[in-house]
Amino acid sequence: MASNLSTSTNGRGAASGIVTMMQAVAAAATSATSSNTAPGTAANIALQSQLEANVRVAQEFQDLQRRAHELFTGLKDLPTTVSPKIWKPYFNRTFSVFTKLWKFQQANRAALELEDCYGLKRHEVGEIASKVGQLYYHYYLRTSDTGHLLEAYTFYEAILDRHYFDDVMDTKIAYVAAKRLRYCARFMIVCMLLNRLDRVQVLVVEMKKLVDQFAKELDPDDKEGWRKTYREMAMFVEALNDLPTDDQGRLCAIQPRAASRENRSGKTMVHDVVIASCWPNQPRFSDLSIDMFRFLQLLEREPVKPQPDQDDSDAPRKSLLNCPSASQIIHHLGSSLRDISSSQFLLFYYSGPGRLNGAPASGGTATIPPSEAAMLGGLDTRPPGDDHVHRLHPYDLVPFTRKPFFCVLDSPAAPLFRKTPNLYTGTPFLFLCSPQEYPPSISGHAGTASLFTAFLFHPVVGIASVCRLERVAASGWAAAIEQAKDWEAAVVRYLQEHPLTPAFLHGILTDEFLARLVARFVVCRVVLTHNTCFLKTTELPCCHPDLSDTLWTDLEVLSTEHLALTLGQLGCQDHFR
Known part of the structure; x- marks a missing residue:
């Protein structure tokens, strides 16, 4: 199951899009030079300038992606017993790069979505948001600060509300489709830890539907692994809900946590x-x-939403x-x-x-x-x-x-x-x-x-x-x-x-x-x-x-x-x- 929940690399061939665009830039430059006196010269120059700008955007986006992935992988590989003096600065660097990556794709979304620039897909935006959620979750695991768990929930919920992963099955590519399964499993863990049991029940049903669709339509090598993941998820939730029901047939609720630090x-x-x-x-x-x-x-x-100056x-x-x-x-x-x-x-x-x-x-x-x-x-x-x-x-x-x-x-x-x-x-x-x-x-x-x-x-x-x-x-x-x-x-x-x-x-x-x-x-x-x-x-x-x-x-x-x-x-x- 651990392999199913691990973070996969981007794996897309965006470099080919940049090469295509650079070829287009070269063609535009040649056209502008050969027709220096033609009426369309100004338009050609503008096109060349725009294409060059798009190349720079795509290259900078890929550089940020690479740095973010390297830092994210390094942070995950740090032992849980390592001193906060080591992992906290590493976390701050990782979070800083992901913040830049997120803001950059927001500011340049139109250019990045062009097929001859980068061809950014919605599920790739969702994967960035999912990794930010994972960063908050990993911070919670190392500090037990439930405020950061709440932040992870906010990102995961936004992914669901904005339907970032809705089209991944349509790609017919197994590793792309698996991104939605990983996201669903991670979101469920966060919901369980926050006692959002209504959301947990919805995610279990959703996971069953997705795993069945994943296995039937794509027939991937890891389909049995995902079926096992779903069974573990369903059995865990069933055991978690092993409580009496009330007179309306609803599960009797329990709140085991202590009060927030303010109370x-x-x-x-x-x-x-x-x-x-x-x-x-x-x-x-x-x-x-x-x-x-x-x-x-x-x-x-x-959980209380963390403040910037709060320990x-x-x-x-x-x-x-x-x-x-x-x-x-x-x-x-x-x-x-x-x-x-x-x-x-x-x-x-x-x-x-x-x-x-x-x-x-x-x-x-x-x-x-x-x-x-x-x-x-x-x-x-x-x-x-x-x-x-x-x-x-x-x-x-x-x-x-x-x-x-x-x-x-x-x-x-x-x-x-x-x-x-x-x-x-x-x-x-x-x-x-x-x-x-x-x-x-x-x-x-x-x-x-x-x-x-x-x-x-x-x-x-x-x-x-x-x-x-x-x-x-x-x-x-x-x-x-x-x-x-x-x-x-x-x-x-x-x-x-x-x-x-x-x-x-x-x-x-x-x-x-x-x-x-x-x-x-x-x-x-x-x-x-x-x-x-x-x-x-x-x-x-x-x-x-x-x-x-x-x-x-x-x-x-x-x-x-x-x-x-x-x-x-x-x-x-x-x-x-």
């Missing part, structure tokens, strides 16, 4: 986030699994790793640790399979002494086997606890990481771990999305998943969301004021993103504790360092009324004791 409720201490997913069967699109997408969303801010978003910078190796995870964590100060947090999220004591975490009899378990068990970053090279062990994460470290593990092997030692006294760290196992009736890790991550994404989504809710009144859904918001706020306030709250947790709760994760972790544990299907301790999430029994009991008491009100709004009290 934020606290400061941000998370600087870098490494998000990794290794579940082999989860729906994926553009290197995003459902779990990755959900965790990414809850660390975003509401980058204070939302944490994120690295997205789809099915990475253990060494790749360690490399990205190390690069992130390099860039943060001693007062900022590094956040690591992992969703995937794992093993306890060297045996599959889902069951079996342990034959390894407990003292060796943390060295043999861990997170499987490749298909399970006997090879420990691709397994991330608890002690692998110890070096990253030298600075404030927050870790969320959604894996059957997550509880094993409670053995991670605290070697750097005074430096806060916290592990939030999913249940080791789930009741047989609950597809906690086996479904299209993990249950623990669903609760972190939004508690109401987690409750709906546990209770398998299919239909909820719109008013009840909205009220449950507000109730869950009040519940989270109450948990944070209670932990901030409780005398038994550990000192390290006070620092964590000053960050609005980390405070929300802690609150939703508490909500998840309370909900599962009271659900009739969850009977064993290993079916509950845990944390390291753990909270005292007294504090957990007090949190349970605090949550009793909030739980009852939330369940009442959703109408699922019968699933709880």
